[in-house]
Amino acid sequence: MTANPPLLSVEGVSVAFRTRAGEVKALERVSFSVARGETIAIVGESGSGKSVTAQAIMGILDPAGRVAEGRIGFGGMDLLQATQRELADMRGRELAMIFQNPRGALNPIRTVGDQIADVLARHEHLKGPAARARAMEMLALVKITDPPRRLDAYPFELSGGMCQRVMIALALACRPALLIADEPTTGLDVTTQAAIMDLIDELGRSRGMATVLITHDLGLAAEHCRRIVVMHAGHVVEDAPAEALFAAPRHPYTARLLAATPRPGRHLADLASIPGGLPDLRRGDLGGCRFLDRCERAGEVCRAPTLVPVETMGASGHHRVLCAQPIGEELAA
Numbered sequence: 001m002t003a004n005p006p007l008l009s010v011e012g013v014s015v016a017f018r019t020r021a022g023e024v025k026a027l028e029r030v031s032f033s034v035a036r037g038e039t040i041a042i043v044g045e046s047g048s049g050k051s052v053t054a055q056a057i058m059g060i061l062d063p064a065g066r067v068a069e070g071r072i073g074f075g076g077m078d079l080l081q082a083t084q085r086e087l088a089d090m091r092g093r094e095l096a097m098i099f100q101n102p103r104g105a106l107n108p109i110r111t112v113g114d115q116i117a118d119v120l121a122r123h124e125h126l127k128g129p130a131a132r133a134r135a136m137e138m139l140a141l142v143k144i145t146d147p148p149r150r151l152d153a154y155p156f157e158l159s160g161g162m163c164q165r166v167m168i169a170l171a172l173a174c175r176p177a178l179l180i181a182d183e184p185t186t187g188l189d190v191t192t193q194a195a196i197m198d199l200i201d202e203l204g205r206s207r208g209m210a211t212v213l214i215t216h217d218l219g220l221a222a223e224h225c226r227r228i229v230v231m232h233a234g235h236v237v238e239d240a241p242a243e244a245l246f247a248a249p250r251h252p253y254t255a256r257l258l259a260a261t262p263r264p265g266r267h268l269a270d271l272a273s274i275p276g277g278l279p280d281l282r283r284g285d286l287g288g289c290r291f292l293d294r295c296e297r298a299g300e301v302c303r304a305p306t307l308v309p310v311e312t313m314g315a316s317g318h319h320r321v322l323c324a325q326p327i328g329e330e331l332a333a
């Protein structure tokens with residue numbers, strides 16, 4: 001546990017989507033927290049609920065989705081109780097998010113400089129030369145070469161890696177306390193990936209910015225994050241300090257992920273060794289454990305309708321697992 005109250009605390013958040021085929025229980029009682037200046041990773045297969053978690057925090061869930069229960073504390077306020085106006089004011093200023101597809105997130109018909117200036121005018125009331133100077137500073141910060149020229153460029157004139165850096169510059173322009181980075185380096189070449197991750201690390205150290213890194217890449221998570229939150233089918237199945245998680249995973253799903261990730265940089269999406277797929281999240285009888293059908297440790301005790309996370313305290317922090325028979329404990333007879 002951290003001595004100070006966390007900057008972000010997601011507490012028992014459940015999200016459901018209305019669809020023609022029934023209600024999708026996308027998140028169930030998701031909990032984790034992030035301290036100021038800390039970088040954590042959320043990892044899990046496609047469809048495990050990583051992006052929905054980020055959207056719930058940012059207040060940008062699809063209109064078909066609703067938060068059925070829970071609390072999202074951020075710097076002393078409950079984001080779920082905030083008005084749309086309060087949230088819009090927080091986004092960009094306190095809370096920022098970068099997405100996988102930078103071109104889609106940038107406005108194609110405004111120059112890079114104007115887009116950064118818009119954010120600065122809205123949140124910091126900076127205008128004219130002062131806004132331009134800060135925009136230039138931001139481009140230099142994200143290591144874009146020749147900032148004065150790039151300031152007047154349109155997104156289509158820049159490479160994918162440069163657009164990604166512009167999006168980071170936009171996200172960081174108002175010095176947010178929390179950055180949510182959803183697969184920020186997917187699709188970029190390895191050198192640009194490393195430069196962007198180094199930049200995020202550096203901003204954490206120099207500005208105390210906290211980061212939630214959403215990734216398929218366990219190697220990337222291990223390299224840059226102090227804690228790792230593992231999601232499976234809308235549940236947080238394990239939440240632990242990175243070194244404890246890699247040394248001794250307690251959830252059978254985490255163990256499978258790690259066994260299938262022998263080298264840093266290998267992608268979960270490429271793995272074939274985790275049997276079965278995610279359960280259909282519209283099923284009425286999902287039960288407490290959503291990994292049951294894929295788990296070699298499953299027994300009668302795992303069929304309980306609800307599961308209570310088990311928390312232990314290690315040298316590097318708390319270790320929480322959502323499993324009736326975590327690894328390291330005897331299987332029930």
Ligand SMILES: Nc1ncnc2c1ncn2[C@@H]1O[C@H](COP(=O)(O)OP(=O)(O)OP(=O)(O)O)[C@@H](O)[C@H]1O
Pocket residue numbers: 017018019024026044045046047048049050051052053062064065281
């Ligand atoms: N608008 C929506 N309507 C219905 N279901 C949705 C909607 N958005 C997400 N879901 C469902 O919520 C679950 C979690 O999706 P989410 O996008 O968070 O997964 P993810 O872990 O981020 O996957 P990826 O790594 O592919 O981005 C999935 O079952 C998905 O189908």
